[in-house]
Amino acid sequence: MKLYSLSVLHKGATKANLLKAAYDLSSFNFFQRSSLQEFMTFTSALIVERSSQGSRASIKEQEYMCHVYVRNDNLSAVVIADIEYPQRVCFTLLDKVLEEFSRQVDSIDWPTGKPETINYKALDIYLSKYQNPREADAMTKVQAELDETKVILHHTMESLLERGEKLDDLVAKSEHLGTQSKAFYKTARKQNSCCEIM
Known part of the structure; x- marks a missing residue:
């Protein structure tokens, strides 16, 4: 710019x-x-x-x-x-x-x-x-910071999803998920894993 x-x-x-x-x-x-x-x-x-x-x-x-x-x-x-x-x-x-x-x-x-x-x-x-419009204009600076936060959150979620087995362990141990939710998660994981290319 x-x-x-x-x-x-x-x-x-x-x-x-x-x-x-x-x-x-x-x-x-x-x-x-x-x-x-x-x-x-x-x-x-x-x-x-x-x-x-x-x-x-x-x-x-x-x-x-x-x-x-x-x-x-x-x-x-x-x-x-x-x-x-x-x-x-x-x-x-x-x-x-x-x-x-x-x-x-x-x-x-x-x-x-x-x-x-x-x-x-x-x-x-x-x-x-x-x-530098981000430095000169307060609204642009705030918007840039919000965009940066979204990117950081997106990367954090991606990195969390890449830890498949650890996430499986967390789901299995979770007290917040009921038996039905845990079963749903396992079924979804199995269905999604069939489409992966080895």
Whole structure:
């Protein structure tokens, strides 16, 4: 999972104005990086220009996903990620960036501001922090921990079932199982063992 670009733009009447952007193109060939950065800037602006005010969207472009949020005040943000990166985390990031940007940068500067003149330094920090969605987003972290717990429990049950004779001994000695349940278990074991390949 990877984030490549995070941009803040203002949606104007005819075109989008790039206010600030951060890129992580370290996974690409050095000689391709400047062209890729220009393409990502172009794509981000195009997506904002074509998106309606007050909308969120995810657009697939080759092996990338472009997530956009255009607020009602026309302040917009775009994140470009790989396909595996969770969409929900992208929109959480866009919400957070736009909220913070609107508090720190005066709205008078949005229509005409340039990346060199806008004083907002957090994009690089957010792009770096959100590279690992599990660490950046609490819900994703909790879900990953739950998934890991399921895998551990599954492996424990598999390893328990692999100890066939020991499990047979436990069933035979169990005080919690009645005679009928023990008989059912033995019958089931015999029927399942006939199908095993030797």
